[in-house]
Amino acid sequence: MVILETRVAPAWVDYNGHMNDAEYARVFSLAVEALMDRTGLDAEGRSRHGYTIYTLETHLCYRREAHQDQPLAVAVTLLDRDAKRLHAFFELFDEERNLLATSEQMLMGMNQQSGRPDAFPAPVAEALAELPHAEAGAWPELAGRTIGIRR
Structure with missing residues (x-):
């Protein structure tokens, strides 16, 4: 399910002539915001529920370069x-559906008043249930990876 469409901004391009690695993280952060909007945690929903989502952990995997205005x-x-909590897997594609990068993230629902983790409000939990879910044992190939030097 596509939740965000954008273009590579000129300011995101580095000295190598392609999108800087930090900007991939920016795009995935914007995707988390789009996910929040889609599930009822836009600005109005955050205010109404006193609830938000924090990112606890992220793992980016770069596959291909992206270029200005792409x-x-x-x-x-x-x-x-x-x-x-949400264990989410984001995939970044170009206009030809080539995989550019992935971001695997652990997200935590937070009560804004207490500053502590809390269960998703019922309408948000219902919206989350409507999102695509990977079947156990059928995760995307790049999900669940660890980082290290293979020997």
Whole structure:
């Protein structure tokens, strides 16, 4: 499910002539905001519920370069979730559906008043249930990877 469409901004291009690695993180951060908007945690929803989402951990995997003004699309699949956490997998594609990068993230629902983790409000939990979910044992190939030097 595509949740964000954008273009590579000129300011995102580095001295190598392609999108800087930090800007991939920016695009995935914008995708988390789009996910929040889609599930009822836009500005009005955050205010109404007193609730937001924090990113606890992220793992980016770069596959191909992106260049200035290139169209980008980000899709999301939920790998797992519980009452207050999301294990999400984002894929960044170009206009020809070439995979440019992935971002696997652990997101936590937070009560804004207490500053503590809390269960998703019921309408948000219902919206999350409508998102694409990967079946156990059928995660995307790049999900669940660890970082290290293979010997």
